[in-house]
Amino acid sequence: MGVHNLFSNEVLAEISPQLKQLRLERQISIEELQNATHLSLKVLRRIENGKCLPCSYYRRLLEFYGKKMRIVIE
DSSP states (O other), X not given: OOGGGOOOHHHHHHHHHHHHHHHHHTXXXXXXXXXXXXXXXXXXXXXXXXXXXOHHHHHHHHHHHTOXXXXXXX
């Protein structure tokens, strides 16, 4: 499995709302986030709506917010 395919629908259902909440808590518009991360509005909206995209996009957002994600295999 490639790194770009690690996210299942269940994982996305948890990550996506948290990323949107971080943006709202920091009072950042989606356009401001676009300028800061160099991700398109379409990509940002898809991420916040839980659509599966390459991990690199999620990583870029996590770096912007100063967050890290840990993957635990049980």
